[in-house]
Amino acid sequence: MGLPGCAKHPEKPNAFISPTDIYAMAKLTINGESVDLEFDQDTPLLWVLREQAELTGTKYGCGIAQCGACTVHIDGKAVRSCVYPASAVNENQEITTIEGLAKDEPHPVQQAWAELDVPQCGYCQSGMIMAASALLATNAAPTDEEIDANITNICRCGTLQRVRAGIHRAAELGRKAQS
């Protein structure tokens, strides 16, 4: 099981010298910025975002793509980052996390969420908001059925009714912004 070439730093026991065959230095484009990050080849994007990029708005809930708390966008599409290897993302792909969703002003989903006081504990809400904003990007006015089919995130507090209302309201806000 021991991995050769991985030794602890002699003077700084909490720092680590990493074997080059394990770690990779990669460029990722996160929230519009190109960053150099070092991570194991098999590290899920979630943990690279949380631990290397220090963007903790994206949450761990299950690690098996069931709950959606880890949802981010890759090139605008919703991705459950807990099962998506960071090494599968290339520099030309745009990763957007909750921290980068708002541009000049809050995203319509964020505005709608504030208006309707959607979050309760809030832990799942980054993922909810990212899933909702990805849906609205391809479907400006989703029906209830389309929302049901596309937003499958889990919220244990039970904000779902306001999540649905929030998506409809965000769609309205989006249309107003267009017109």
Added chain:
Amino acid sequence: MNVFDKVANIDSEALSDCASAVSPQETVDVSRRRFVVGTGLTGLGLSLGFTLPLTARGAHHEVEEINAWVVVEPDDTVVVRIARSEMGQGTLTGLAQMVAEELACDWEKVTWEYASPAESVARDRVWGSFGTGGSQGIRGSHQYVREGGAAARMMLIEAAANAWKVPVAECSALDSVITHEPSGKTATFGAMAAAAAQLVPPEEIPLKDPADWTLIGKPKKRLDTADKLNGSQLYSSDLRMPGMLNATIKACPVRGGTVASFDASAVEDMPGVVRVVPVEDNAVAVVADTFWHAKKALDALPIEWDRGENGSVNQADIVATIDEGLTADDTFMGNEAGDVDGALSDAAKRVEAVYSYPFLNHATMEPMTATAKWTEDRCEVWCPTQNGESALAATAEAAGLELTQCEVYKQLLGGGFGRRGATDYVQQAVLLAKEMPGTPIKLSWTREEDMAHGFYHPITKAKIEGGMDAEGRLTALRMRISGQSILYGLMPERLNGGPDRLIFQGLAPDGDHAISYGIPNLRVDHAMRNPHIRPGFWRGVNVNQNAIYMECFLDECAHAAGVDPLLFRQRMMEDNPKGLAVLNAVAERAGWGTSAGEGIHRGLANCYSFGSYTAACAEVSVNDAGELKIHRIVAATDPGFAVNPQQIEAQVQGSFVYGLSALLYGECTVKDGAMEQQNFNEYQSLRLAQMPEVETIVMPSGGFWGGVGEPTIAVAAPAVLNAIFAATGTRVRDVPLKGRNLRA
């Protein structure tokens, strides 16, 4: 050593220990002490004006507090201190509304911070209980938090009157401005705060008449939303601090089992691994630079478990024990009236049924987590806890230090539902930190660990017999509950062989969980059967099953008697006008007695719990394949005073998500002593596609303070189950439904 002992006794023993250490000159008379800063044993305290330690929000006040509840900054910002824990239920906003109501401040200037548990100990528990469970957040603290706001207002007014050399009676406060009516002079709260802080707190603190409330009862937005929308809200699992290491842990999957051996050498050289650490006798943790490295190494770590005597227990064994209890003689009486045996014998019609309710995991979205830093003379913990004082007691115990050498920095919870009243994860984090003095250790559980080591909703069954007279009135009800006691599981010595009164929630003779119905001949008793699975308080606690037992069984009786289920209940609620009012409200709004639409059927449920009246009407359809669709729920609640109606509505909606998740999918089962379900794929939650429209009727009748976070969950499952019967003619008595063919 059972930490719950210490937790349960913190009011008495632990605190009396601390109190005796407080210097004598600080023990001023009791009426004043509430608002006087005691000399902190943490080294923070001066008689007035002190610096709070880093709180969840990073607040750091150099300015003086007016009293324990209220800090006013020079710019008029009002910081309300919150002792109860915010886990999504909105309590911090409601508590702040109550303080602000009496303070007469501008709501737009209100912000909040958590009170410090250690400081509370040092200040003679100035903030009262930190416990956040039993739907007590508002109803358990409304009096003293309003007094806190009122006292601060009185001191601000007095400070202004002193400055202007005018009688206090000529001054008043509104929207953070003090006015001297005759002269028209005004001053802001911020300008008077420093002077107010020097004044002697008032002895008599009159409170507003509810009729004069302008903030309480208003649908105010939550105070904690903005940061939850952009990723900036830090939860305990998000904390980073200099030198911090990450840990994740595996405990023996069987309660009572231990670690037989593990081979640290197999993973010590894996990337990022710092140490492999045994924790107590039942767990092993890997400490690494990152969580991901810790998890990878822990997954690879060879561990041999000694599963112990519980390792051979299976679900069928537990069920068999509970079945035996359904007819056993060793019982505790919960509620008794008349002659139930005689009345059943004499009944014109009898109905009998057995219902069951499974183990459930809380499954908070944020798995258990805590960060601890230990040195020889101090231990600090950052954690999401439902009880700051319990967490502090657990910290002190695990750290081997006095309470006064410890501090707990409460973080917003990523869900609680009762799970985070326990402190197992806090103790683990402290024990890990103790192995690496001076290094902050963040312990993060995986979802799998969280599913394996819950404090599960207890398992029970009920055997119920009912008797009706010729007019179809219920004359007798005999209910035997058999199964697990939460209190026995958590603190057996406190029960001392006696009954667990909580088992009778919603069925009790009186109190906050009194039975809703007048039934002339009644017996509800409990055969306590305790499996080895660790039980806990799960949102709604025992009304989850008791309301199914009662409300579904009443529905059976009504149908057997050929009486409309609404009328059947109404006849028994003459002495329960508030309960009847909420039941009638949902029936009326739902259109009970009229068609719900093609193929759509209705079911009713009603319950009184946590001091609030709730009722629901569900509308469902079941297609030819036996698949359920829940179309609409109408729910009503009367919590007495409704502090924030829009948050009550959110709690009612959320109660249906949590309660219907349990009804549709929730079940933990035991195999070889351990829980079988390991993640959300095996323990599903209701998602948007299954979410019915919930119409909430908040109908506060005033005059009492009932709970909100839990009561409505009671009616979620039985309303739907009764609607399923109306749709199919087949009674479901065992939950969850788990996609079963409801027409089979």
